[in-house]
Amino acid sequence: MDILTWTYIIVGLTFALYIGIAVWARAGSTKDFYVAGGGVSPLANGMATAADWMSAASFISMAGLISFMGYDGSVYLMGWTGGYVLLALLLAPYLRKFGKFTVPDFVGDRYYSKTARLVAVICAIFVSFTYVAGQMRGVGIVFSRFLEVEIETGVVIGMIIVLFYAVLGGMKGITYTQVAQFCVLIFAYMVPAIFISVMLTGNPVPQIGLGSELKEGGYLLDKLDGLLTELGFVAYTDSSKATIDVFFITAALMVGTAGLPHVIVRFFTVPRVKDARKSAGYALVFIAILYTTAPAIGAFGMYNMLSTTSNQPIASMPQWVSNWQKTGLIGVEDKNADGLIQYVQNTEQNELTIDKDIMVLANPEIAQLPNWVVALVAAGGLAAALSTAAGLLLVISTSIAHDLLKKSFTPNISEKQELIAARLAATVAVVVAGYFGINPPGFVAEVVAFAFGLAAASFFPVIIMGIFSKRMNKQGAICGMIIGLVFTIAYIFYFKLAPTIESLNWINPGGNDPERWWFGISPEGIGTLGMLFNFIVSFVVSKFTPPPPIEIQELVEDIRIPRGAGAATAAH
Structure with a gap:
């Protein structure tokens, strides 16, 4: 069978599995929708967390970046792995x-x-939308x-x-769907890797x-x-990046991990702290x-x-090049008219x-692996992108329905109304994410890196100081989050987005020039x-403003002793 037929079969079967699980595990309450009822087993939650974490990026x-960047691509490997630890x-x-249930709930x-x-x-929505854009790009x-x-x-x-x-299953449906998606994506990732390793090295x-x-x-x-x-490229095992940039990217990916709302919420789906x-x-x-x-x-x-x-005749290009040219993601142009690439x-x-x-995605085709392996990798890529996209969309809908409506503007809303609001918010979020x-604003891992940077600049300081500093108060947290988020968004916009938007490229006519980076x-x-700006501003402002109430300081003291069930208290 050809690749297209295999793809329809394998992707169709996996999608049928995901939808079947969503119907079976549909949410019937806000606790089901937000934290899967709090009764997921550690093993299942570990698989779901891994699927949530291992996104399209x-x-x-990631391996695509390592292919082209070599040693420099290791910043993503180190940052994301260390961040999860x-x-x-x-x-x-x-x-x-x-x-x-949520990071805004903790902060509030x-x-x-x-x-x-x-x-x-606002920070959670910015981070999640930036992250989910990368996932939807991967799906496309x-x-x-x-x-x-x-x-x-x-x-x-x-x-x-x-x-x-x-929308149907909420966190309950997403959790069990992600267990299946982890199995699909890890199998799809390892099979071609083993095939190619045997072919090249035995x-x-x-x-x-x-x-x-x-x-x-050799x-x-x-x-x-x-x-x-x-x-003319840098050697694969050499670095071309400045040491300070390697350090800052790795640190942003690591600490940004700790502030990612869709990963943090996974720890509320199990019964106990243990x-x-x-x-x-x-x-x-x-x-x-x-x-x-x-x-x-x-x-x-x-x-x-x-x-x-390299140096192969254009007239007899490998089939994989021709296949990918149709997508517009590979371009071939014989500039010197010598008939060679x-x-x-x-x-x-x-x-x-x-x-x-x-x-x-192209690796199995380049290595001329069987068509079913090529289709399997497609199913794995979709599983990775959709699992993370679902978790992010849930964060967005929860932030709007629970943290904005229930906790801020309409405290008397019923559970049924809150569930409807969460599903409507998820629907709107999907449309925006699709756009x-x-x-x-960039390739998948680059877009995701921006999301991690935004999470690092906004959430990490207020979470870490909220846990380990009794003196940290609301004035410091608010000022720190605003400064960190605004500065990071402005820097990314100035160097990445403004030069690519024709009507706005007058803002930064020099484009994304490394010579001009701070x-x-x-x-x-x-x-x-x-x-760092967030930490400094938070610390300084909290020093010159009143300390938190005694009950908040006692609460912080209690948090630092992670014993007991710690059952989620945001449910009705």
Whole structure:
């Protein structure tokens, strides 16, 4: 069977599974909708957390970045892996002990202020929409290639699917759907990696294959270094980024993790604090399987891509190039009319342009693996993107229905009305997310990096100081969140968005020029500086304003002893 037929079969079966689970586990109460009733087992929650965490950026884009950036791509690997460890060990038990559904709920109660809650809601919506745009972009890329439709059409299809099970099932439906999605995505990620590792090195373990000798002689990484330097690129194992930028991007990804609302809420779906710790441990193991494999997939993909395209006749291009050209994500132009494809660092001479986001999806085709493997990877990419998109959309709907309506503007709203409001908010959020998926401000991992930077600059300081500082008050938290978020958004907008919008490029006519970055820090890493501003402003303002009430200080003291069930208290 051809790739299209296999794709319809495998993707159709997985979608039927997801929808079936959503119907079976549909939410009947706000507690079901927000935290899956609080009765999920640690193992299932670990799988769901891993699926929530391993988004389109992890599945589709991270190995693609490593393919093209080599050593520099490791910042995403280090930042996202280290970030999850930070979240699981430093924050999760304490937030679970506090017993609130959402980060704005924590901020509102810890800082005894509706204003603080409102600022936190705005931050959560900014972070979540930025993040979900990357997921919808990933969905569009998968559908555009494997169902042979336009990216815009692919995004719309993804919107309909995720809307169905996110709106119907809430967190309960999403949790059990994500268990299935984890199984699909990890199987889809590992199968081609094992295939290609065996083909290139004879070793079935991709992590070992990365450092092994090729069947044709020579070590894989040495060959890649030689091939890339010959073409004018930096060696695969060398870095071209400034050390300060590597540090700031890694830090932004790490601490941004700790402020991601859709990951934090997962720790409220288990019955006890002990179960939250267990599920965090399970999730770390499940996440490590993919993250330790990504460097191997990146290297395999780049080696095979160079072997099948560089200096090859354009008239006999590999089939995978022709397939992806239809999506507009690969471009071939014979600039010197010699009939050969020249892939070189010099942009004026380079004749092959490849979107970084396609490398994982195209990898099985480049290696000429069976068609069912190609279709399986498509299903895995969709599972990764849709699982995270669903979690993010739930955060948005919860922030609006629970934190804005129930806790701020209409406290007398009934549970049924709140559930309807949450579902309506999710519907609107899907539409907005779809728009940003069709018109993204960058490639998938780059967009997601912006979301992590925004989370680092807005949420991390108020959460960490809310747990570990009894002196931190509402004035400091509000000022810190506003300063951190506004500064980070302005920096990203100035260097990334304004130059790409024709009517606004007068704001920054120099474009995204690294020479003009503050201290050499890229927009992907600026969230770390925004976080430092947040910490400083929060600390200074809290020193010159009244301390929190005694009962809040006692509450903070109690949070730091993560014992007991810590049952979520935001339900009715």
